[in-house]
């Protein structure tokens with residue numbers, strides 16, 4: 001059961017009511033694509049994170065379903081991974097300039113790696129996404145992260161788009177090519193367009209015979225496209241007409257070489273390295289098209305951003321699996337070093353701080369692994385993945401970067417040894433926080449997703465009251481700077497003629513009483529449960545399913561997650577319409593949810609593991625609890641507001657370019673400038 005679909009979400013309406021029309025339009029457009037995905041997936045159950053906050057509580061079996069999946073698929077990765085490791089052992093996996101070699105690609109292609117999740121009917125291996133995750137994690141753990149990146153791109157946003165949205169003929173034509181190992185990319189990002197995906201400028205012109213001509217020139221060049229290479233395939237997002245509001249998706253077969261217009265060609269094409277210094281072992285390109293022909297049959301009948309969002313849910317799970325693998329590799333190399341290297345007073349591994357760093361790396365690996373498989377099993381079970389999907393990606397990417405730092409502190413100078421796999425991993429682990437959705441943005445989106453039903457039901461009519469206070473007599477809206485975003489004692493004193501009628505309207509709102517009923521029922525429920533806190537976790541069958549050292553952590557995480565519904569209500573009542581721009585509290589709330597769900601996932605995953613996995617889980621649960629406790633929201637609203645005030649001041653000074661600390665320092669020109677035409 002997905003959240004109720006309305007034309008514009010409360011978030012978009014609230015942004016408009018707060019006077020931020022640009023954000024309202026952008027958010028509504030992106031949410032339109034997200035709602036298309038919800039309709040397509042037609043999940044049969046409310047998302048796990050929303051249930052952890054608002055109930056009903058998920059069963060223990062559901063929480064452990066990811067661990068069961070990991071157990072079931074363990075070993076299935078052997079064929080592909082052994083082939084890849086053979087290539088690595090023969091010294092032929094990478095070229096002299098540290099890129100994935102043709103020999104490695106053909107070795108794993110023979111094991112159907114590039115068509116791993118493509119159905120057998122199209123020449124693929126017909127594996128599940130759970131089995132793909134096992135391949136991804138294992139490759140990354142053995143120093144073959146770049147191959148994992150390539151296969152993930154190929155099968156999630158590449159073939160995934162064809163499988164989910166392509167028609168039968170398109171699938172029959174292109175999937176066998178993908179399965180053979182022809183690289184497949186997905187191209188949305190442009191020189192001028194990043195996270196605001198709906199703003200792409202590339203467009204097609206429809207021809208009299210129904211075919212298309214593609215124009216992606218200058219700042220509409222497709223940029224940073226992973227797996228895009230001469231002779232490869234790409235699912236390319238373009239507008240259906242230069243100024244059309246509609247976005248399409250086209251399967252494009254990239255020419256085997258650049259094309260300049262001549263007697264034989266009436267179009268232009270270029271594929272050149274994007275020069276990005278991450279994913280350096282992979283193909284990553286900037287693509288230029290002018291008047292490029294695309295057959296009518298190659299249009300996928302769907303909105304390109306919707307398709308990307310659909311595919312990203314698996315992309316994010318695979319990124320988490322890769323992050324788990326990368327961290328296992330870091331843990332292996334760092335612990336190997338710490339056992340051999342003699343530091344001050346004996347081997348490095350004997351000392352508490354290096355041990356903590358090693359434990360952090362292992363804990364990060366376990367966390368990413370547990371969340372990846374839990375998400376995959378949830379998706380397979382028809383549970384709405386919104387919330388968990390984003391949290392999984394953010395937690396895995398964040399843990400990856402922290403593990404990299406921890407590894408550097410154990411390995412010392414050798415963490416930076418040119419050609420070492422630890423050194424090579426650094427940039428990719430950093431990049432994981434930015435690609436497939438930047439972590440902070442998707443965490444704030446996660447908060448919106450998991451609270452959406454509550455907001456629609458109990459809070460949205462109250463926002464309407466504030467909106468009315470900003471409406472002029474003739475029905476127009478007050479200028480943005482004069483609008484009330486909150487109604488409280490200060491506004492009543494400052495703007496009594498607008499705030500008092502609004503307060504009166506608020507009190508007679510039936511929804512206010514509905515909210516009152518929710519508060520009363522939930523407060524009563526929490527009160528009744530309060531004495532149960534005196535009992536140890538082991539007194540409840542729910543926690544007896546876990547080994548004793550993990551029970552209290554799982555219970556703590558569940559209890560605190562339930563308490564966060566009060567935190568969200570408190571933030572909503574305090575900030576009211578201002579919550580549309582109060583990103584810091586929303587991001588912090590997102591982090592709180594991330595840490596607690598991660599704690600729970602780690603406990604339940606390791607609950608089915610061996611003793612060493614449990615030891616890692618205990619440490620990671622404790623570290624996550626420490627992080628959660630350090631984040632203060634309602635308990636320190638004043639501090640939070642002070643931070644926001646200080647941020648606003650610094651931000652305004654930067655916006656006006658008058659910060660003295662950087663005065664006199666010339667900015668360096670960017671790569672791929674978007675304000676000057678290149679063609």
Ligand SMILES: Cc1cc2nc3c(=O)[nH]c(=O)nc-3n(C[C@H](O)[C@H](O)[C@H](O)COP(=O)(O)OP(=O)(O)OC[C@H]3O[C@@H](n4cnc5c(N)ncnc54)[C@H](O)[C@@H]3O)c2cc1C
Nearest residue numbers: 186187188189194195224225226276278279435436438441
């Ligand atoms: C190595 C690599 C591989 C990639 N592979 C692909 C690929 O295969 N296909 C593809 O289509 N794309 C790909 N990308 C693009 C990637 O997804 C984008 O980098 C990403 O979408 C961000 O775009 P941007 O870098 O232009 O950032 P921008 O859009 O310029 O954003 C800059 C920053 O501002 C923040 N920001 C923007 N708006 C807000 C807001 N309202 N509130 C708070 N913060 C905000 C963003 O979070 C971001 O951190 C790749 C990128 C790289 C570097």
